[in-house]
Every structure is written in structure tokens, then in C-alpha cells.
Amino acid sequence: MLKDAVDRLREVTENISVAVYQYSLGPDGQHSAPFFSHAVYAISGLTAETVMGNVQTLFDLIHPDDRTKMADAIIQSAQTGDIFSIDYR
Numbered sequence: 001m002l003k004d005a006v007d008r009l010r011e012v013t014e015n016i017s018v019a020v021y022q023y024s025l026g027p028d029g030q031h032s033a034p035f036f037s038h039a040v041y042a043i044s045g046l047t048a049e050t051v052m053g054n055v056q057t058l059f060d061l062i063h064p065d066d067r068t069k070m071a072d073a074i075i076q077s078a079q080t081g082d083i084f085s086i087d088y089r
Helices: 002-013 040-044 048-053 064-080
Strands: 021-025 031-036
Touching (some): 040 048
Antiparallel strands (some): 021 031
């Protein structure tokens, strides 16, 4: 059933130019991305499969001066449930 939902989400997101993703921040601080649309390739040069296999590969592309800003936004979003948008280099 979960595979069907992921397949439907992938089908819906294939034709849009923004990256759609599901991100999880565990209580142990471990982060993962169980879903990433293929648009991530145009943004980062990484395939969705690569990012889903190891989300750190995407974070490694963020400029070092922007990583704390990104991490803070993720933590705040996880704590409040609010959607976040952030610009970085």
C-alpha cells in the first residue's frame, strides 16, 4: 500500500519543475528522505535515488556558510510543523 502511494506521488510530481520531497528528522538527529522527485537532478545534479539513499549527499552541496541556516530551518519546521522556504547559495 505504501509503495502504491509512493508510485502515485512520483507520477504526480514527474511533470513539475520544483523538487517535491518527504523529509524525516528522527529523535536521534538522523535525517532521511524517503521520497524525492526527479526534479532534484536539475537543481543539484544528484538523482532522486542517490538523495533518497543518502540525504547527506544533498546537504554536502550546500555552501558551508549556509549549512547552519538550513539546519536551523529544518529543526524549527520539525518542532512546529510549519513549512519552510529558504534561499541559499
